[in-house]
């Protein structure tokens with residue numbers, strides 16, 4: 001069984017209410033929210049006014065993925081949404097240990113995210129403190145990109161590190177998750193699958209969510 005966190009980035013932004021109602025009625029576990037600033041990644045998605053509107057109508061726990069520089073500036077704002085998980089990028093945080101503790105103090109679970117080029121071994125000194133590691137399986141910034149195969153090795157390396165250290169961290173993957181890659185990822189040892197276009201681009205998104213859950 002996998003935890004499924006559909007990414008709202010692939011929803012219809014002209015009718016978010018309809019897509020969020022679909023998520024509410026589905027077997028999805030969480031809703032994944034991708035915030036981009038046009039600096040950390042070469043794209044801009046949505047910000048707090050949109051997140052607040054989404055939080056009001058979404059009944060699933062919010063899995064917030066900040067693709068922004070200096071994410072520590074927004075711990076309070078993310079907590080005020082009632083978010084369950086705040087994911088910050090390793091590459092965006094000079095004082096990652098401090099940020100993780102600030103996220104916990106604000107009452108949220110803390111996730112640390114790695115870009116495809118950032119090695120898993122760099123997590124050695126935070127792995128016991130985080131609730132989740134989010135491995136990017138594409139370069140962040142856009143939906144609908146091709147899965148990077150090397151990510152499967154990173155999932156295995158991370159699974160080994162978690163076992164060796166007794167960490168309780170979940171392994172989440174994000175980018176290019178589809179019918180085929182999801183099977184490979186689950187076999188490699190993931191706990192949480194994020195899927196944007198695979199879910200929202202489907203005629204029957206309920207079926208796709210169930211498929212991912214049952215891997």
Ligand code: DX5
Nearest residue numbers: 007140141143144176196197
């Ligand atoms: C990419 C985002 C992803 C994106 C995934 O920067 O972090 O969450 O929505 O989209 P798909 O599943 O279409 O690759």
Ligand code: ZN
Nearest residue numbers: 007034065174
């Ligand atoms: Zn994401």
